[in-house]
Amino acid sequence: MTVKSKIFIKGCFDVMPLLIPVVPFGIIFGVIGIESGLGSTVTFLMSIIIFAGSSQLAFAQLFTGGATTAVIVSSVAIINSRHFLYSAVVAQYLTKLKLFWKIILSYFLTDQAFIVSQKYFTQQSKNKYRHYHLLGSGFTLWFVWQLATVTGIILGEIIPKELNLAFAVPLTFISLIIVDIKKIDHLIVAITSGIFAIIFFNLPLKTYIVIAAAAGILVAFGLSHTRLYRK
Amino acid sequence: MIWTTLIFAGLVTFFTRFSMIALLKKNHFGPRLRVVLSYVPSAVFPAIIFPAVFLNSTGQLVFLDNPKVLAALVAVLIGYLTESVIATIVSGLAVLWLLIFFI
Numbered sequence: 001m002t003v004k005s006k007i008f009i010k011g012c013f014d015v016m017p018l019l020i021p022v023v024p025f026g027i028i029f030g031v032i033g034i035e036s037g038l039g040s041t042v043t044f045l046m047s048i049i050i051f052a053g054s055s056q057l058a059f060a061q062l063f064t065g066g067a068t069t070a071v072i073v074s075s076v077a078i079i080n081s082r083h084f085l086y087s088a089v090v091a092q093y094l095t096k097l098k099l100f101w102k103i104i105l106s107y108f109l110t111d112q113a114f115i116v117s118q119k120y121f122t123q124q125s126k127n128k129y130r131h132y133h134l135l136g137s138g139f140t141l142w143f144v145w146q147l148a149t150v151t152g153i154i155l156g157e158i159i160p161k162e163l164n165l166a167f168a169v170p171l172t173f174i175s176l177i178i179v180d181i182k183k184i185d186h187l188i189v190a191i192t193s194g195i196f197a198i199i200f201f202n203l204p205l206k207t208y209i210v211i212a213a214a215a216g217i218l219v220a221f222g223l224s225h226t227r228l229y230r231k
Numbered sequence: 232m233i234w235t236t237l238i239f240a241g242l243v244t245f246f247t248r249f250s251m252i253a254l255l256k257k258n259h260f261g262p263r264l265r266v267v268l269s270y271v272p273s274a275v276f277p278a279i280i281f282p283a284v285f286l287n288s289t290g291q292l293v294f295l296d297n298p299k300v301l302a303a304l305v306a307v308l309i310g311y312l313t314e315s316v317i318a319t320i321v322s323g324l325a326v327l328w329l330l331i332f333f334i
Contacts, residue, residue, distance in 0.1 A: 020317075021316035024316070024317055024320065025316070028320070038233070042234075042237065045237065046237060049237055049238065049241035050240050050241050050244050054272075054276070055240070057279075059240060061279060061283070063233070069232065069235055069239065072236050072240060073236060073239045073243055075275075076240040076243055076244060077243045077244075077247070078271070078275055079271070079275050080243070080244045080247045080248075081247055081268065081271055082247075082268055082271050082272070083244070083247035083248045084247055084250065084251060084268065085264075085268045085269075086248070087247070087249065087251035088251035088255055089260075090252065091251045091252045091254070091255035091256070092255070092256070092257040094252055095255075095256050095257075102249070102253060103249065105252070106245065106249035106252050106253075107245060107248065107249075109248040164327060164331065165324075166283075167283070167299060167302070167324065167327055168320055168324060169279065169283060170279060170280040170283035170284050170303065171302075171303070171306050171319060171324065172316075172320055173276040173277075173279050173280050174276075174280055174303065174319055175306075175310055175317075175319035175320055176272060176316070177272050177273050177276050178307065178310035178311060178314065178319060179314055181273060182311065185270075186273040189273045189274050190274070190276075190277045191277070193273070193276075193277040193278050193281075194277035194278065194280060194281035195281070197278040197279075197281045197282050198281050198285060201282050201290060202290055208278065208282070209275075209278045209279065212275075212278035213274050213278055215274075216270070216273065216274025216275065216277070217267065217270065217271070217274045219274075220267055220273070220274055221267055223270075224263060224266040224270070
């Protein structure tokens with residue numbers, strides 16, 4: 001086996017423990033996609049075109065509520081703005097690669113792939129094939145995400161509406177921030193955003209989500225000031 | 232309409248991943264920006280959570296006589312104790328079904 005494929009396979013295996021929550025998440029997205037009336041084709045292609053779970057779930061939720069393209073796209077942008085950070089961190093390890101490689105690896109730069117491959121990159125500062133690790137972790141996650149979405153689409157066609165499975169959307173988002181909001185500053189940001197969302201919920205075009213996120217980020221900005229300068 | 236939205240959402244997502252890889256030679260992000268970005272999930276997700284839990288289908292605020300509030304509270308408690316994604320979701324759904332179908 002070549003060095004490249006060894007590193008690729010290591011990437012595939014390193015990401016596997018992080019796939020455990022990804023499977024139910026993908027299934028929930030598939031089910032919600034069908035329940036929100038996106039249809040199986042759009043739901044399936046969304047997992048390929050966007051390939052970022054929480055923003056896909058928000059997309060489906062906002063689409064059912066009748067949000068416009070501008071509101072949906074800006075919400076997706078805000079939710080995925082964390083990728084700027086991942087992109088900035090891995091950039092230093094990928095500078096020598098061709099544009100084609102950079103495009104492929106960017107597409108695969110998910111939360112889980114970033115966590116495991118960034119760790120590998122810091123350990124392998126001299127290895128010139130290290131980017132195969134991100135290819136492996138990213139591809140594995142991609143494949144599992146598509147399988148889970150398809151499973152969800154199939155289940156979504158069968159599961160009756162009376163089960164209120166749409167409630168899995170807020171529950172999934174709760175599960176994604178539950179560890180963060182154990183910290184008081186994160187809790188303050190979260191409650192600010194939630195209250196703003198309730199207050200501005202009836203504004204036209206579902207703009208409340210953008211307003212609430214902006215309010216939360218503004219508070220976070222203030223808090224980051226106190227936190228950094230206290231040290 | 233849906234296709235335009237999907238394509239734009241896909242492009243903007245790709246841009247968030249590709250931008251810095253394309254532009255930066257080394258990691259230029261300052262500590263302040265990193266800290267603010269680390270708050271993004273806490274700032275965005277409650278905007279989806281709160282209306283879905285506290286508002287009814289016509290957009291009215293309902294605290295009492297709302298099974299979703301109790302279900303969400305149990306989910307938060309279970310999530311807080313277990314830190315498990317699956318336990319959080321399953322416990323919330325289980326409480327909701329219990330309240331809707333049996334009580």
